[in-house]
Amino acid sequence: MLEEIIIAGFGGQGIMVMGRLLAHAGMVEGRNVSWIPSYGPEMRGGTANCCVVISSDPIGSPVVAEPDTVIAMNRPSLEKFAPSIKPSGLLIYNSSLIDIVPERQDITVIAVRASGIASELGDIRAANMVALGAYLRARGVVSREAVVDSIRAVMPKLSQSLIDLNVKALDKGMDIAGDQLMISESIS
Amino acid sequence: MLEEIIIAGFGGQGIMVMGRLLAHAGMVEGRNVSWIPSYGPEMRGGTANCCVVISSDPIGSPVVAEPDTVIAMNRPSLEKFAPSIKPSGLLIYNSSLIDIVPERQDITVIAVRASGIASELGDIRAANMVALGAYLRARGVVSREAVVDSIRAVMPKLSQSLIDLNVKALDKGMDIAGDQLMISESIS
Amino acid sequence: MSERLLMKGNEAVGEAAIRAGCRLFFGYPITPQNEIPEYMSRRLPEVGGVFLQAESEIAAINMVYGAAGAGARVMTSSSSPGISLKMEGISYIAGAELPCVIVNMVRGGPGLGGIQPAQSDYFQATKGGGHGDYRMLVLAPASVQEMADCTADAFELADKYRNPVMVLGDGALGQMMEPVTFSKPPVSVSELPPKPWATTGARGRAPNIVNSLHLENEELEKLNLRLEAKYRRMKSEDVRAEVIDCDDADVILVAYGTMSRVCRSAANMARSAGLRVGIVRPITLFPFPSEILSELAKKGVPFLVVELSLGQMVEDVKLAVNGASPVQFYGRTGGFLPTPKEILARMESVLKDRSQAPCGAVPER
Amino acid sequence: MSERLLMKGNEAVGEAAIRAGCRLFFGYPITPQNEIPEYMSRRLPEVGGVFLQAESEIAAINMVYGAAGAGARVMTSSSSPGISLKMEGISYIAGAELPCVIVNMVRGGPGLGGIQPAQSDYFQATKGGGHGDYRMLVLAPASVQEMADCTADAFELADKYRNPVMVLGDGALGQMMEPVTFSKPPVSVSELPPKPWATTGARGRAPNIVNSLHLENEELEKLNLRLEAKYRRMKSEDVRAEVIDCDDADVILVAYGTMSRVCRSAANMARSAGLRVGIVRPITLFPFPSEILSELAKKGVPFLVVELSLGQMVEDVKLAVNGASPVQFYGRTGGFLPTPKEILARMESVLKDRSQAPCGAVPER
Amino acid sequence: MAGIKVDGERCKGCELCVAFCPRSLISMSKQFNSRGYRYAELTDPERCTGCAICGRGCPDVAIEVYR
Amino acid sequence: MAGIKVDGERCKGCELCVAFCPRSLISMSKQFNSRGYRYAELTDPERCTGCAICGRGCPDVAIEVYR
Amino acid sequence: MTRVFGRPAALADVPTHYCPGCTHGIIHRLVAEAIDEAGVLDRAVGVAPVGCSVLAYNYFNCDMQQAAHGRAPAVATGIKRARPECVVFSYQGDGDLASIGTAEIIHAAARGERITVIFVNNAIYGMTGGQMAPTTLVGQKTTTSPRGRDAALAGYPVRMAELLAALESPAYIARVSVHNPANINRAKRAIQKAFEVQIKDQGFGFVEVLSSCPTNWGLAPIEALKWVEEHMIPYYPLGEFKTVEGAG
Amino acid sequence: MTRVFGRPAALADVPTHYCPGCTHGIIHRLVAEAIDEAGVLDRAVGVAPVGCSVLAYNYFNCDMQQAAHGRAPAVATGIKRARPECVVFSYQGDGDLASIGTAEIIHAAARGERITVIFVNNAIYGMTGGQMAPTTLVGQKTTTSPRGRDAALAGYPVRMAELLAALESPAYIARVSVHNPANINRAKRAIQKAFEVQIKDQGFGFVEVLSSCPTNWGLAPIEALKWVEEHMIPYYPLGEFKTVEGAG
Ligand SMILES: Cc1ncc(C[n+]2csc(CCOP(=O)(O)OP(=O)(O)O)c2C)c(N)n1
Ligand SMILES: Cc1ncc(C[n+]2csc(CCOP(=O)(O)OP(=O)(O)O)c2C)c(N)n1
Ligand code: SF4
Ligand code: SF4
Numbered sequence A, B: 001m002l003e004e005i006i007i008a009g010f011g012g013q014g015i016m017v018m019g020r021l022l023a024h025a026g027m028v029e030g031r032n033v034s035w036i037p038s039y040g041p042e043m044r045g046g047t048a049n050c051c052v053v054i055s056s057d058p059i060g061s062p063v064v065a066e067p068d069t070v071i072a073m074n075r076p077s078l079e080k081f082a083p084s085i086k087p088s089g090l091l092i093y094n095s096s097l098i099d100i101v102p103e104r105q106d107i108t109v110i111a112v113r114a115s116g117i118a119s120e121l122g123d124i125r126a127a128n129m130v131a132l133g134a135y136l137r138a139r140g141v142v143s144r145e146a147v148v149d150s151i152r153a154v155m156p157k158l159s160q161s162l163i164d165l166n167v168k169a170l171d172k173g174m175d176i177a178g179d180q181l182m183i184s185e186s187i188s
Numbered sequence C, D: 001m002s003e004r005l006l007m008k009g010n011e012a013v014g015e016a017a018i019r020a021g022c023r024l025f026f027g028y029p030i031t032p033q034n035e036i037p038e039y040m041s042r043r044l045p046e047v048g049g050v051f052l053q054a055e056s057e058i059a060a061i062n063m064v065y066g067a068a069g070a071g072a073r074v075m076t077s078s079s080s081p082g083i084s085l086k087m088e089g090i091s092y093i094a095g096a097e098l099p100c101v102i103v104n105m106v107r108g109g110p111g112l113g114g115i116q117p118a119q120s121d122y123f124q125a126t127k128g129g130g131h132g133d134y135r136m137l138v139l140a141p142a143s144v145q146e147m148a149d150c151t152a153d154a155f156e157l158a159d160k161y162r163n164p165v166m167v168l169g170d171g172a173l174g175q176m177m178e179p180v181t182f183s184k185p186p187v188s189v190s191e192l193p194p195k196p197w198a199t200t201g202a203r204g205r206a207p208n209i210v211n212s213l214h215l216e217n218e219e220l221e222k223l224n225l226r227l228e229a230k231y232r233r234m235k236s237e238d239v240r241a242e243v244i245d246c247d248d249a250d251v252i253l254v255a256y257g258t259m260s261r262v263c264r265s266a267a268n269m270a271r272s273a274g275l276r277v278g279i280v281r282p283i284t285l286f287p288f289p290s291e292i293l294s295e296l297a298k299k300g301v302p303f304l305v306v307e308l309s310l311g312q313m314v315e316d317v318k319l320a321v322n323g324a325s326p327v328q329f330y331g332r333t334g335g336f337l338p339t340p341k342e343i344l345a346r347m348e349s350v351l352k353d354r355s356q357a358p359c360g361a362v363p364e365r
Numbered sequence E, F: 001m002a003g004i005k006v007d008g009e010r011c012k013g014c015e016l017c018v019a020f021c022p023r024s025l026i027s028m029s030k031q032f033n034s035r036g037y038r039y040a041e042l043t044d045p046e047r048c049t050g051c052a053i054c055g056r057g058c059p060d061v062a063i064e065v066y067r
Numbered sequence G, H: 001m002t003r004v005f006g007r008p009a010a011l012a013d014v015p016t017h018y019c020p021g022c023t024h025g026i027i028h029r030l031v032a033e034a035i036d037e038a039g040v041l042d043r044a045v046g047v048a049p050v051g052c053s054v055l056a057y058n059y060f061n062c063d064m065q066q067a068a069h070g071r072a073p074a075v076a077t078g079i080k081r082a083r084p085e086c087v088v089f090s091y092q093g094d095g096d097l098a099s100i101g102t103a104e105i106i107h108a109a110a111r112g113e114r115i116t117v118i119f120v121n122n123a124i125y126g127m128t129g130g131q132m133a134p135t136t137l138v139g140q141k142t143t144t145s146p147r148g149r150d151a152a153l154a155g156y157p158v159r160m161a162e163l164l165a166a167l168e169s170p171a172y173i174a175r176v177s178v179h180n181p182a183n184i185n186r187a188k189r190a191i192q193k194a195f196e197v198q199i200k201d202q203g204f205g206f207v208e209v210l211s212s213c214p215t216n217w218g219l220a221p222i223e224a225l226k227w228v229e230e231h232m233i234p235y236y237p238l239g240e241f242k243t244v245e246g247a248g
């Protein structure tokens, strides 16, 4: 089992946390995991991305060149990373901020109104959890429980109410992905 | 033809100049020459020495380990370098400042009252030239003329009167060595 | 805490150092190692230690000199340009025979270069980028767990040899998170063996002097010979390498650190495709595992050395192999990590060259 | 002036630099190279140049960076600990592809070490003591005349390659006096080829940028590959070595600089005693004369490498020879120069080993 | 008559101009530009004096002022 | 009664004590010591006050003062 | 309508990488305006530091060199000594100039080097992610002073303008701020003077500019400017600390 | 008769390598006396510089470290932070402290490091044979300013005591001289104070001592002392530039 994921978006969209939650959940479930951020000169509002690898074997490069999955939270990220997804891979994108429709036909594509849903839930910053939920549902590499358990470890300062919000966002994302996957299955 | 010389004494006794005069004279006469000072932390009154090599072949090490000739201007220098002289080599020493008599029997030894004679000539600083004169006479590796010609090149700021004094000291040294060599020859 | 923690390599270094009894850290910010000083600035005061941000890398290494000379377990960390600035200080530390740990999270060079991972400071680390005949013991971890383990070992080895020890990582190892376990109990600082040579105040004994100046040739040569004997001892007692699947190998990959992980993926790919690939992963870069390589070379099996540089460790491999089998090189720079596929392609060409070249001939890199 | 002058090696460097069109010198005092800055401080103002004593070796090398970037022929000099401090700056100069000349009058190390001659900065000079994949072109003169000639060449080669060039001497070469002749007419500074890349003020052209930062992997790799191509070009166009009496040799001495002079005396002694001894004297240490050595090694003749260090160039010799013939090493440190007799004794033992060892085997050093 | 021209793509939405305009004539767009920032807009062009205070305070030289 | 003791082997003949002694009681030897220096000598022991000014001014701590 | 305000010629028409509201951008523009107004664009040579302004070599329309961390004054010295006809300036942050580059700035000033130094003091290491600088205020939290700077451990912040003014040689030394329009204008004037003393061969010119780092201070841009006013200026008083006869 | 003056216990009973009449010797003795009198010999750790006093590690009867050129304050910092109970001092020349080591001394002072620094200003690089130092006077001839120091080229000499006094943190800063008996006594007092502020944990103590270099100045020892008085003191005024409540 080897899952290589790139998560990308604007700085401030919680990209790094998504990745760390995934990696931590993988660790909790006994997998080999790695997480690595893109790092560079400090710049707010620039793009940021991270790579997560979850594997049953020892992990080679933590830097992912051809991901199984890309989660793109803004348009530049979609444009940059969608082409590198492996055939039959997965693309999840934040359709609230991305107005183009990805062209690739050889991958599964899930559009999630992540920012919109998060705003509706009360905090736009939870958009990352919506997208993460979608991923969990679509891929099933780690369990929802492992992710929920990891929230405290990854964000020790979060208040209970924010945790609740994040879990709600996660579940919402899972629901949406579930719906879309059903549709696409019925189409294909 | 290969002549390796160590000249040693207190700082301020004109040790370096003696060596440079010799090397320059050798160069004037078309030889390969090298001169190298001992160098170290600045310290007035410490001991100083330099090595001169004059050779018809290209010169290997400029640093002399087993000299053909040692010119010792004070006692510590004599003690340090006399033992390293090659068998049949030459030792010239400043008997004004050195009250011991060198023990080696396998070398030629010339005692020169260099400081005393220089004082008598009017400037104790010319002691080096007295010793150098002795060397010229004893070894004949470079000519008196080449040394005299080199004075201006090596000490461009010297006044004519000091040049004259130096030449006088040189000649005095040559005379003394001549006398001693005759004696030692007649003894042996 | 022997639970698994998800930590950055840089943080693992910090935690491991503290658990190894390091109570002093002197450093200066530079990407991609900033999490080390940041971690130390949070954690050291909690254990009664001192974190000091020095005015420069040079000041930091000289503070390390002072503290090491005073007998403390002490560490500094930096990345390539900052490590270059420490060269004089490292030479002094080696010359004065002081134990300390220096971490280099290598980034691309030369000059300001870039901030992505690289392995182009191998020569500097292993041959002595500073002046004079000295060596550091150099450890090259390949995972966050090893970042922790090597750091802990580094303190022990530094004290064992009274010599600076470098942990040579890279941007990827520093920035990535992986699970890490600290299984050994923390070192008790007060129970560490005493250092009778340290400058702790000359109470009831003759003064101690920490020094690397020897104006007499005899004295300086004596120091140099003592150092050489020490380096020989390192070679006989503390060489470390991981040797994987080399017995039946048609080709052996040689790589360290981050690069060795990718080679492992490539080797697995190759084995699935029926190509028998072995790996030698030096863990100590100095002392270099030359004997392991020269032993393997006797069979004439070709080596492919892969580095994130234009070819540095490859020289040590060639020196070890000494013409007994072919050695080829593949390297990427600028922050690129070669992919397993790239390496696979190179391996195939090594094998092709091999089948054509006369036995023992070494293709040019 | 094509007369013979009796000059110190350090002075010859200064005079040669000025005659090569160097009008800027930035330096800092350190024994045994002080006569270089002192000479420059006297002479440069006479030719309209600038001598500036920098606040440190680091400032000096960065002033060199600035002046070189502005298109000037510029030089700095120092000795071992001071050169270590320049490592970051040299890496920057190499990365920004600036031409300049750096003189190292090596002294004993490590640390403060001593002030007597040594050759223990060979690795630092040739493998890149600074971070990143870069190289200097390194010239190793062996006489005062060559100190002058190599310095003059250094400026030409620096401009040819837009690369730092190091003149690697030692305390003996710097301090000794020998006859020297400046036979070529002085370079006319105004007639030197223009440097269109230099920062001279962007009048009527796009701005020039002197830089070594490349945050994009692609860009940084491009720089590294361009540098590698340059170093390959050096290897094909500018290798220099003196090969003496190697045709019939039973043993070949390999030595550079001051050490090669003593080897010459030893070889002469040996020949008189009926022992056929050849000498290879690398003049460029990078690019190293590997082909000359590998060619000679084909005959299986043993090499004895002699250095004023614990063994550095010997690695390049072994890499060149690649197991084709035995390579032994003899070195002294601390400021000692081996005597011809010492070397002779070593040669005899090489020959003895040789007659016993199986062909091609390499005795350990 | 005076006015300003904001380069919406250069603007990073820092709102310094909003705070600096002595007449409070600047506010932020509802839209994002392609880099994800809301950008400055002149709300009441009639009242702009062309004093250029906004421009001089803009870290990104995204404002040109006309008079 | 007071006096000084000069360590003739330590003395480097710098003559600072000669200049510093308020009573000008110190002068230099005719002899050289083994390192080639003339050394300081107290010329008129009777008049020495033991003020130690000479000692405090000696860079080589070659003078001990008694009182 | 004519354009009464816009991009100076010396400032390249490219987007910068600075964070939103970072006053590096304002200071860049002031420097560019000073170059324009002195009419020296075609003989100006700038030196970019290591720090957030490292890419300044892309932002000025004149010849530029990128210098090693802290060494910009030495690099500028090399350029100026090689090309005395050029107008040479360095642009440096507080980590660069007041920490690692202390020796270089002090000695460039002590030599009275004919260069202009723009010193951007934002009380933090911006580029590397907000570590403590020598200029970090007592109590200020940074990633390497997580409990706030402790004077007992790290001493008091260094006032570079005052320190350099203690030297004999420098011609012009001032501290300004860009936290509001009025101060931006005053900053401009000081930067002009620092160029003028060079152009008139009067000596070394230095302007310390108090600047904001919203990102690493964790403040909105406008809050950050208030922080400059309320916290920095009381410790770092504005003014001219040294000036020569006829400067400006 | 009892001995009323002689070698302090902290000063090793060995001949020094200093030139005849070099006041390094006097300053060594004063430091040793201060250590004796404070009763801290068995917890003193000294740091020797690179310079004529490099061998100071042989001359003090306490633990010593030899530091790289200019880095003695950093080395002393490392020692003090590792062993706060030790009394740590550095002994440095003007090339060492005021040139290559500028950043280290300024930041040790700025941190208020609990160390004592003895700064021997002889306006020249003694050890290496008389090159120009940052402290070399205008017009003074040295081997690298053969026409005399030219302020237009090399700037004006640096006054380290005043420079450090411009910082907030240091506890004690003074300049003294040892060119005659009265000044030697005053120098002693200042050195004592610079140790006291450390011992009392009040902060950083610094004494600049004007010293002679007869060898490289080309003067007889006593002439050299006159030169200190007539040429150095007018440019380097003596006095206390900073002191804390209750110092000394
Ligand atoms: C020798 C060296 N040390 C450290 C660094 C890492 N580094 C990059 S920028 C920087 C500090 C920048 O801070 P500052 O000078 O205050 O500029 P700012 O980013 O705040 O504008 C540092 C330490 C480096 N590149 N080189
Ligand atoms: C890095 C380095 N640079 C230069 C030197 C050479 N060096 C030795 S002593 C010295 C200067 C000494 O001058 P100063 O500090 O004034 O002490 P003094 O000898 O005058 O007492 C220098 C530059 C060195 N050893 N190391
Ligand atoms: S020009 Fe003046 S009035 Fe007009 S928007 Fe800008 S600040 Fe406001
Ligand atoms: S100041 Fe400039 S960047 Fe900031 S919001 Fe206004 S126009 Fe945009």
Ligand code: SF4
Pocket (backbone or CB within 6 Å): F003, F004, F020, F021, F022, F023, F024, F025, F026, F042, F047, F048, F049, F050, F051, F052, F053, F054, F055, F065
């Ligand atoms: S103790 Fe006083 S009186 Fe006696 S010799 Fe010394 S200085 Fe003169």
Ligand code: SF4
Pocket (backbone or CB within 6 Å): F006, F010, F011, F012, F013, F014, F015, F016, F017, F018, F039, F040, F057, F058, F059, F060, F061, F062, F063, H021
């Ligand atoms: S002061 Fe000391 S060294 Fe100098 S002459 Fe007097 S006793 Fe001798």
Ligand code: SF4
Pocket (backbone or CB within 6 Å): A042, A043, A044, G017, G018, G019, G021, G022, G023, G024, G052, G122, G126, G127, G212, G213, G214, G215, G216
């Ligand atoms: S990190 Fe700070 S200084 Fe750097 S660009 Fe962002 S706001 Fe400006």
Ligand code: SF4
Pocket (backbone or CB within 6 Å): B042, B043, B044, H017, H018, H019, H021, H022, H023, H024, H052, H122, H126, H127, H212, H213, H214, H215, H216
């Ligand atoms: S060179 Fe000068 S400072 Fe050094 S010992 Fe001699 S007189 Fe003293």
Ligand SMILES: [Mg+2]
Pocket (backbone or CB within 6 Å): G093, G094, G095, G120, G121, G122, G123, G124, G125, G126, G133
């Ligand atoms: Mg800053």
Ligand SMILES: [Mg+2]
Pocket (backbone or CB within 6 Å): H093, H094, H095, H120, H121, H122, H123, H124, H125, H126, H133
């Ligand atoms: Mg000095």
